[in-house]
Every structure is written in structure tokens, then in C-alpha cells.
Amino acid sequence: MFELTSLHWIFTLFIVLIVIAMMMRRDTSIICIIGIFLIGYMAKGTINQAIIGIFNSFVYALNELSGTILIISLIVAMSKALLYTGVNEIMVEPFARAIRTPSMAYWIIGVFMMTISWFFWPSPAAALMGAVLLPVGLRVGLPAMGVAASMNLFGHGIALSSDWVIQGAPKLTSAAAGIPVQDVVNASVPLILVMGLVTVSVAYWILKRDIEKGRLSIEKDTVLIHSSDSLDEVAAFPLATRAKKWLAAMVLILFGIDVAVMVSFNLRGGDATALIGGTAILIMIIIVLVAHKGKGIEQATNYLVEGFKFGITVFGPVIPIAAFFYLGDSGFVTIFGKVLPLDSQGLVNDLGLVMAQNVSISPVIGAFTIMIVGIITGLDGSGFSGISLVGSLAKLFSVSIGSGTATLTALGQIAAIFTGGGTLVPWSLIAVAAICNVNPFELARRNLLPVMAGLIVTTVVAIFLL
Template identity: 60%
Template sequence: MDIQLNALHYVYLLFTLLILGVMIKKRDTSLVCILGVFILGIIATSSLSQAIMGVFNSFIYAIVELMGTILIISVIVGMSTILTKTGINEIMVSPFTKLIKNPTLAYWVIGLLMMIISWFFWPSPAVALIGAVMLPVAVSAGLPALAVAMTMNLFGHGIALSGDFIIQGAPKLTADAAGIPVSQVISASIPLVIVMGVVTTITAFIFLKRDLKSGKIKTEEKVNRFKNKEEEDILKNILTMKTKKTLAVVTPMLFGIDVIIMFVANLQGGDATALIGGTAIFILVLVSLLVHKGKALEEITKYLVSGFKFGFEIFGPVIPIAAFFYLGDDGFLKVIGEFLPEGSQGLVNDLGIALANIVPLNAGVGAVTITSVGAITGLDGSGFSGISLAGSVARLFGAAIGKGVATLTALGQIAAIWVGGGTLIPWAVIPAAAICGVDPFELTRRNFKPVVIGLTITTIVAMFIM
């Protein structure tokens, strides 16, 4: 694999580093991302008007790509709004409140539940299920919303998705690219996923406990997105206690039926998320009809609009950065046009290939390089788009070294998905951030040190087991 890099690649790399630097400084990245898209457009098309159009079209592309996530977040928030205002949510989570009595239990119980559900249905529907039910419980137990988002990220989008042992979408892609059976990739990934998961989650927990003790992270009294306290008090008294208890049982039961349907009908990813979202809409409608009676038609719309406002408010700052990084993959051809060099696999993948081509090969360098290649390909925020490249590079490295193809393949898969699938890319963490009502950029900063430490130790372990 030999790709000739040109000005587009170097400009993309430069702006990637600039964006990361701005994020580290805790400043807004929108202007840098817009300039990056504009300059890439100028270089590719040599047309000022085309470059200006490219900026707007990149926003449209990003919104279209993110729309499913925006919608599931919006309808879940709309549903949780009326459940909280009426007091149903409080009754619904009371059994969990009795079990989860401190932040430590909240962190590990939520994380393990998230991991198990994500193994079967992938993280997006799991975030909706776990976040809607467990967030108030965790906050009541003293675990901050930011920490809830972090544990859902690390256990779901990290451990469960990077191994993908049940659905096997990720190992199938990497195994095909590496030219080895899926079973070999899964077997090789088990020790690496365990090391990565244990190191990252324990490190994150240690940092969390330290910051809770020092007061750097403060616990919230309760989760409340609603400003009108008087209206909330009125709504809590409309339904009888018997009706509220019934709805508190019916709501999780309906989501439980969703889980059964997902399992029986083999629904994953977008289909599973759509089932959860549709159920949330019907729960919102049912409760609205019971609470608002004659005004239900108008109130249903208000709850949906409230959810959409929340969703777009959360996603607003992320759309420019997503627009830039999507240009690293298929988005470039769809937004700017066919101006990439012949044989290009996308700007991000080309940079990964170039890195792989310039390093000397032995077990240690090979492991470090494949982790770097996986992480670079994860920068587009997909996690899955670059894992085929990771498999291809692993096959080349394994052949050159004479061993370790499966281990290198699994390592590249883990790096790509932990970075882009994701725990370190702002729009990849948005489902967890939005459900918990926290800043996605702050969440990625919170994830950064544990994930980097985990990837470093996992890479070292891979060197010894190749």
C-alpha cells in the first residue's frame, strides 16, 4: 500500500492538530473547523465559490449523519421531561435507589449494565435505556452526571464495542481485511479487551474519587432540566398514586419488551435505537393524554419541541467539528467532490497508511504503529470506518515480522473503536453526554487520560503476546 500524500493531506493533518490543541486549551473549535473545511475546499477545487458552498454542505452532511442520534436523544429527553414532572420517574427508580447507595456502587453497576446491554444491541440504544432510568439513581447516590456519562462511555462505547463479541460486526471487518478467520481475531482480542477495559475503568475511577474528594467535581442534588417549579408541583398532583405506580411499572416493562424484541428479531444498531425511540414517543403520548386530557394535543407537541431544543442545543457546538472530521472519510467526496488523489482511501486512511510505510518493523514498533494507525483512523468519529485499514496494515506487519497477525489486528480494532467509536471524539460521546446533560467536550477531556493510559498499557501487553 503506497499512497502519495499531497497538500490536502498535510492541511488536514495541520488542522487536526490545531483542533486538538484548541480543545486541550478548553476553547471553542468552531472557527478552526470552518477555516479547515474552507481551505480544503479551496485547495481541492481552486474555486472560492465552491469552497464557500463546501462549508455549508459540510454542515448539512454532518447533521444528516448525526440525525439519528439527535432524534433518539430528543425523544428520550421529551419522555423523561413528563415522567419527571409528574413524579413517575421518581417512583420508577426507587427500587434501584435502595440498591445503589453510594457513588462506587453507582459507577460499577451502571458500567456493567451498560457493557452487557451494549454487547447485545450496541451502545446507542443502551445509552438511551440506561441513562433514562439510572441517571437519577446515580445522582441521588452521589455520582455526578459527568461521571455517569463517563462510565457509560467507557463500558459501552469502549469495552463492549471494541470487542463486539456477540454481534461480531467489528471483528468481521478487521478479520476480512487481515485475511484471517473471525474466530482468530476474537480470541486474540479477549486478553487485550480485558486489559484495556480493566486499566481504563479503574484509572478513571481513581481519578474520579480523587476529584470528588478535592471538590474538583461536584455532585448534583438531583437531575432537573425543568425551570418552572410551580408547574412541576401541579403536574405531580394530577395523577393518583395508583396511576403513577402503574405507569412506573409499565414504562420499564415496555422497554423490557423492546429488549426481548431486539433479541428475537436480531435488531442492532440503528434498528434497535429506532425501536427504543418509538417506544419513548408512545410513552410520552400515553402519559400526556392522562395528565393533560383536553390540552394533550398541544402539550405533546410542546414536549417534543422541548426535546428537540435540548438535542440541537447539545449538538450545535459539535456540528462544525464533525463537519471537518467527516471530510477525512467518505464525506470529502460527497461534500467537496472527487478531488482526492488516485487510489486514495480517504484523507485519514491515507495518513494512516503513510505512517505504516515509514516505520521500521519489529514486534514493539509494529504494535505501537498499529495502535497509532487505529487511533488516527478513529479521528473521523466512526470507529468502524478505519478498522478495515487496521486489519490490512496488521496483515502486512504480521507477514513482515513473521507472527502476530491476529494480535495486531485486534489491537488496531481496539484503538480505532476506543478513539472513534467512541470515547475521545466529541460527537461520538454525545449520546451519553446529552442523556446526562453534560458538555461533550468536557466528557472527552475527562476520558482522555484513562483511555491514553489504557491504550499504552494494552499496546505493551500486545508486544509480549504476539
């Protein structure tokens, strides 16, 4: 039986401290940095190596998040070009005519996001949909936080945890469980329906309550409405309505071509995100050159600078906490070397494994244990890193129970990806939060009750299916 080391206990202690701080709405950066220092000291035995570990952990986190930072910055640069030239008004008109109420906006935006995420995964979907759908939601009275919650729960929650089209997640879990991929997909259908319905319904109820009580309102300082001294000259070059219509059509056509290319060349995940990011740069350049006439070259740089300023501002508070939690997975070996026991699967996965080893197995206990282990393995902010462990444990538990390998595997997959893929870990949902210009920590807090309610109800349903 695997035994936890002092490194595991320190990591666990700081997870608890971070969660408590977040619940108290306090900043967690210093807690994370102290945690990294202590883990580094225990791992290497010297203060100087622990201090070096703090810096290296930040570098590691920045490298891991760099693609997301870049796509957000480029989308923001393009969005500012659309805003200041008035092209965005032309683009959202058709959607605004179809979506007339905040409730319609919440559900329609969510379904759009979920559908596209099934085919291209949520990060490129968020970049593709956010710039167009956020202004629509704001126009009909849905606060930016409501748009973000809808996109996040439907995309990074329902679509990513089911992954019925690309089947990246089911392939990992089914391989670990030793069963066919289709068995996991089939078993996930009733669980995803329950999880999705409960989660988005509870989130909608909370959102509607907060709007009615005035706790949420239309934010006037969203990413599409920020002003900037470096862009003041835009007003000197107003675009005619005809030019705006041509540019709006160009934007929709280019992104439509992106979708066709993704389908034709089977582009997914990072490749799909890169395609959208590159297209956003081209759109921004074309709009700026048309709108600013002789000064387009200089203004293009200003838009890019504004986009990168926003990206760094949003991601700055996230890097320390991400740096800490990346130590729970492969980041530990990269930063501190191979000092964990040889049979270790990473700090986070080890904690889940020890918990599973010390629990007596029955259908009820087995299902709830798989759900909790899934949550624990999702704390690293990936969602995918721990699902192989979940699949292995599901196979082990099903032997003791006598059935239910596929059901337990699907349940663990849903718990891990809903947590870390993600709707509860701030740095994993930051793509949506940044595009909607809401605080990622507040979005994670808003998602907590709906997601936990969904996981509990889904686990109960899974018990009856075992």
C-alpha cells in the first residue's frame, strides 16, 4: 500500500488553507508562494533551492498558460478593433433580434457553446463565440458574469466532460479501466444528462435570483467597452455603414472558414485555438488599416499592446496559485526533480489513490469515493491528468462491487473534468472569464454550488445504475 510522505501532507495542508482563503474571499498568492517554498525546502533540503523553486514554478506556470494568455490577448485586440470602429454593432444585430431576454441569452449562448465545444473543445470555442455573444447577452440584460457562467458550464463542463465527438477523455479512462471506449460513452449519457440539467438549472436559478435582487447588473467596463488613451484617434476616422457591413461580413466569413478548416483537417484543441488566434490577428489588421487609413500601421501596434496589457493584467493573480497546483502533477518533477517515491503518480494522484485504498467498497461508498477522487485529481487544473487513475480505480472498485465498471469510470471522468477542466479551478476557466472580463475567482465561486449539487445528484443516480 502506498504511503504518503511529508511532501504530500504539506501539499494537502496548503490546499486546505487555499480553499479556506478563497471561501473567505481573501487573496491566495502569498499562501501559494509560501507553500511552494516549503515544498521546495522539503524536496531539496536547502533554502536557496527552495527560493529557486519559487521562480521556476512561476516560469513553469507561465509556460503552461502561455497559449491561453496569447489567444485571450489577440481576441481582446480584435474585439477592441471591432468596438472602436462600430463593426461589432453590425455583427450582433442578427443575434440581438433572435435573443430578446436574459433567460433566452443564458440558454441559447450555452447551447451554442456546448455544440461547438463538442467538435473543437471549449478553449477555441470560447474564443470563437465570446467576442460575438458577449455583446448580445449584455444588450438584452444578461450580465457578463451570466454569459461567462453559461459558456463555462455548458462548454468546459458538459461538453468537455462528455467529449462524445472527439472522445479524448473516454479513450484515456476506458484504456485505464480495460473496457471499450463506447462502453464509457454509453454509460456517460444518462450521467451527463443528469449532471448537465442539475448544474445549469441551479446556476440559472442563482443567476436569476441575483439579478432580481440587484446583486448582479450589466457591467459597464467589460472587455469590449474599455477605453484607452492610445486608441483615442479612432474617432477621427469614422466608418460608413456600408464599410462596416462589409467588414462584419468578412469577420463572419473568415471565422466560418476556420470552422470548415477545423472539420476538414481534423484540427482540435491547441491547433484549433492557434487557427482562431491567427485569424483574429488578420481581422484586426484589416479593420485597422481600413479604419485608420494612413495611420493604420501605428494603430495596429496600439491594439496589440492593449490586448497584451489586458492578458497580463488578468493572468497576473492566477500565476502564483497555478504554480502551486502544478506541483501536484508533472510540474513537481520538472521543478524539483525525482525526489518522490518511485511508485508515486504525482502528489495529487497519490492523495486520491491513498484515499481509495483506505475505503471499504460498497456501491454507495464506491460511487462517492470515485466522485471525490475525481475532484481531487482535478485540482491541478487539467482535468485530464488524473482520469487514468480514475479509470483504474473504477475497474478495481467494480470487481469488489461485482458490476459497474463503465458507470464508475464515466462518473469519475465527469467529476475530474468538471472540476479541473474546468468550472471550479480558477486558472482552468480563465479563458471564458477573460473574454467576458469577469473575475475568474468569482466565477469559480459562482459555479461551486451548482457543480457540487450536480455531482451529488449524479453520484446518487450512478449508484442506482451500478
